[in-house]
Amino acid sequence: MDMSKNVQSVGISIFFITLRLFGRQGAYFLLCFVAIFYILTPRLLKKRTFPYLKRRFPHAGPLKRLCYSFRLYYSFGVCVIDTVWQSRFGSREHAFCIFPDRSQLIELIRQGKGLILLTAHVGGWQFAMSNLGVLPVTVNALMHQDEEDILRRYVLSSEELPFRIIRNDVYLGGMIESITALASGEVVTIMGDRHISGRYVSAPFLGGSIRLPVTPFALSAASGAPIAVLFINRQDRRQFCIKIWDVLMPFEFKGMDRQEFFNAQAIRYVRALEAYVHNFPFQWFNFFDCWVEGEVSCRR
Template structure:
């Protein structure tokens, strides 16, 4: 592993060390306000929340600027970072309505549902490989419009304990449908769920220090993507679909499903090489969706490993001597 790869991998695990922001009490009060008033009357409060985080979270603000510079291909301004944070806050608010079953005011367009229907008609379990892009909660619209989807999400829960606790009060089933990563029996639960024809959702754009990684091009620079999702799917010989739910503003979502691998395969000594190829292809598709909905990607940390280790970047996020920001 090169020094650059080690640096990039360490940055990829940074998100687990960031403290959870926000008060559970405030989140609980705002959740009740949303349910009592409805989405439109409660929405103006989000502007104040987004402005507060823009001003009080310098790590997230810098990360937002660097990502937006890549995806927009220009130097982002304060309005861009505010829009980025506001989009994130909007999807969190809408989780309240999705989880409470009061999502009729939200417009959800589903594309590619035939790929899900085909696998379910065969009784096959499969993976939905997604990312911190838009709202995974909007996937529940598929269950509403296309029959109940037996989905569990494989994820880390310890970095958002307060938010998860508040949402669990709203809908206790939300945590029942989560397989917590790091638990000793997590992989066995995934195996059994897939074997029963269930669906496992994986957010495949974050790594930890313990993960096997592939450093692949993402929006024009090397970035760490975990191999674990692809090695797991290959071990189970399970199909994988890509799934992204993009927030388009004004309560509108687009849920996209794409065929990806049927099944995921990585045999013998070539397992890691094959998994890296899947990670690379996933990063390419994720980049395309990021460009389609640039304010929807919610990794507010040093994803590319450029700060503070890289002295080529000044505090504005620009490389000296270049006409536009690259980070």
């Protein structure tokens, strides 16, 4: 494991140097070879890209799936390169990131119940996080150590983060701080697409069933805070776009018991995710098999 992390660190350093010396074009060129290297390992492809590609492109044969795997890896690398370039070397004068729904978010925040931003590992999610400082209240990011490390490594280095981190891999998973932040009218951002441990809710996604952490829905139920489903996509080499894909207001789920509440909100979230991967199929960056056999209820 240490060797693999060392190799990864060397790889990242090479990319940083390439970016500095040759700009984004140079880094994209290098990325081609890295992406080709990754698709030459069939065993890893079966674990990392095929589970998603089989569902998103069910009629694609093996050769097309291989090409799509290349596109996925390349697209992931491009998003990271663009994020790093803009954050570390780019001019901040350009509208590299557009946020057309920002005023809608501010309206939701003004309702005073706090706001949960439910995001996912899609597009340049690291870049989206670095742009949350534009909101008028304190933004708290519920995340674990690995995600914080990625942000600091790729995006923000020694700069002060534009949000407060609430660690979810500690005692009680950062829940006390999260509910307190919401009660103070603040924003809490949560990645909703990966269940690591603890309670989950299952929802249908791309013809199968995936597990989602129940945390955002439980926080919404307890605090009355609305959930804004927020995803970022790379539009072209000049721009990312942060957009609201759905807003889940607690009153829409009034009268439901807790489990029904969780299930209903989870289904709305995965519908937004499905719409996203329909529009941007090569910006889904969960490189593992997240599907499980038919579970339909929240587990204790």
